[in-house]
Amino acid sequence: MHFPVAGWSLAVAADVTGLWLGEAAWGWSGGLLAVGCAMAPIAMLAGMIELPRVPEGAPMTDAWLHMGGMLTAFTFFTARLFLRLDHWQALAPDTASLMLDAGGSVALVVGGWFGGRLVYGHGVGRDAPE
Numbered sequence: 822m823h824f825p826v827a828g829w830s831l832a833v834a835a836d837v838t839g840l841w842l843g844e845a846a847w848g849w850s851g852g853l854l855a856v857g858c859a860m861a862p863i864a865m866l867a868g869m870i871e872l873p874r875v876p877e878g879a880p881m882t883d884a885w886l887h888m889g890g891m892l893t894a895f896t897f898f899t900a901r902l903f904l905r906l907d908h909w910q911a912l913a914p915d916t917a918s919l920m921l922d923a924g925g926s927v928a929l930v931v932g933g934w935f936g937g938r939l940v941y942g943h944g945v946g947r948d949a950p951e
Contacts, residue, residue: 822864822936828857829898829929833922836914844913851911854902861895871946880943883935890932897925 832853839847868888875884901921905912914922939945 822867824860825857825864825895826929826933828853828855828860829894829925832857832898832901833926836919836922839914847914848911850914851902851905854898854905858895858899858902861891865891865895875939875945876943880939880945883938883943884945887932887935887939890928890935893928894925894932897921897928901925 832850835846835848835850835853839845839850865888868891872884875881898921901918904918904921905914912918940947
């Protein structure tokens with residue numbers, strides 16, 4: 822799960838930094854987006870495998886909110902990846918792509934918050950103490 826989060830976060834940072842530094846910065850964004858989008862289905866599969874172990878009630882509610890946030894982030898960043906390509910050549914960030922970056926970032930933070938609550942608040946995915 823760390824690869825999609827890192828890839829997407831660094832891609833947004835590269836796009837924003839690229840506003841000042843140009844292609845030297847935003848040129849990295851496409852590859853980072855591709856890594857994040859390619860690794861996300863693996864992270865999603867791991868979450869689906871863990872889902873039956875989530876207790877009902879508040880933990881399951883947090884699990885659904887986590888999944889919704891991360892699926893939304895995946896959608897935004899995948900759209901961003903394809904928007905930035907022209908015949909497989911990276912394009913400079915424009916207003917629409919920066920808006921997708923912003924939406925994906927918000928969804929990533931919200932999904933991450935609920936994922937943190939699952940692990941650190943409800944103990945989901947952690948080994949039981951011996």
